[in-house]
Amino acid sequence: MSVYSMTGYAQAMGEANAPGEPGMAIELRSVNSRFLDLAFRMPDEMRPIEPALRELLTASLRRGKVEVRVATRDSADSGLPHPHPEQLSALARLEGTVQGWLPKAQPLSVHEALQWCRAGTSAPRSDEAVIEIARKAVAALNEARRREGAKLVTILSQRIARLRELATEAEPLLPQVVERQQQRFLERWRAALETTGAAQSVPAEALQERALGEAAAFALRIDVAEELARLRAHLEEVDRLLAAGGEIGKRLDFLIQELHREANTLGSKSAALELTQISVEMKVAIEQMREQVQNIE
Numbered sequence: 001m002s003v004y005s006m007t008g009y010a011q012a013m014g015e016a017n018a019p020g021e022p023g024m025a026i027e028l029r030s031v032n033s034r035f036l037d038l039a040f041r042m043p044d045e046m047r048p049i050e051p052a053l054r055e056l057l058t059a060s061l062r063r064g065k066v067e068v069r070v071a072t073r074d075s076a077d078s079g080l081p082h083p084h085p086e087q088l089s090a091l092a093r094l095e096g097t098v099q100g101w102l103p104k105a106q107p108l109s110v111h112e113a114l115q116w117c118r119a120g121t122s123a124p125r126s127d128e129a130v131i132e133i134a135r136k137a138v139a140a141l142n143e144a145r146r147r148e149g150a151k152l153v154t155i156l157s158q159r160i161a162r163l164r165e166l167a168t169e170a171e172p173l174l175p176q177v178v179e180r181q182q183q184r185f186l187e188r189w190r191a192a193l194e195t196t197g198a199a200q201s202v203p204a205e206a207l208q209e210r211a212l213g214e215a216a217a218f219a220l221r222i223d224v225a226e227e228l229a230r231l232r233a234h235l236e237e238v239d240r241l242l243a244a245g246g247e248i249g250k251r252l253d254f255l256i257q258e259l260h261r262e263a264n265t266l267g268s269k270s271a272a273l274e275l276t277q278i279s280v281e282m283k284v285a286i287e288q289m290r291e292q293v294q295n296i297e
Helices: 046-058 085-101 110-121 126-171 173-195 203-224 225-244 249-268 273-293
Strands: 008-014 023-031 036-041 066-071
Touching: 008 126, 023 126, 036 046, 046 066, 046 126, 085 110, 126 225, 126 273, 173 273, 225 249, 249 273
Parallel strands: 036 066
Antiparallel strands: 008 023, 023 066
């Protein structure tokens, strides 16, 4: 299955199929949201078809804030209405009746008369015709979201590769840090013994053993092997979800939180500038992943 972004745009249009029938345009705009949130913008006379449009969108989309705009449009050759004599005669009778009861009423303008004739000759589209246009718009929106989702997968794959590189760089640094710390312990013990004048009374073996013990305790405190193992496991799960596709946004969001936790622990255990820098780079890459994952359905 494909990975779908929650961001997309689509438009479908339908021409008039019969005299007096208006053209139709349906526009869909989608952005990210925790749930599916539909907002409709349409003429009041088309409100009865809103439940059918809502059902169509709910069946096709799972998450995202979607704005649905439905508008009628006249064909090019019907920019001006062509009033019939019967319409004008009826309008004149109505105007005379109104002015008979309301002498101060203003007479109709040409524009008002044309608008009345336009409303009287316009035939609404059938519900099925509107639904068919909506199906085309939804299909186009899904295709746009699929293309956007493919781009997000590419970006996430690059960040995953970078995190794996950083984890590989961190592993050989740990023994080096422990070795440097062991040397520091030895130097400090010797300096302390020389200061107190007890350097000759303490065997070199005891000094070495003490330094090894301190280094071992230090190594336990800074050991991040488990964190790196869990980080790699989370990255493998992200890879698996991206390959599987479907509705994976919420699960990816959870994994991003876990990745961030491991990077934080790595930073808190850091005893060397190199490890601190790796931890910071990991957090940057993970935050970039979070921004992309928030757009995945």
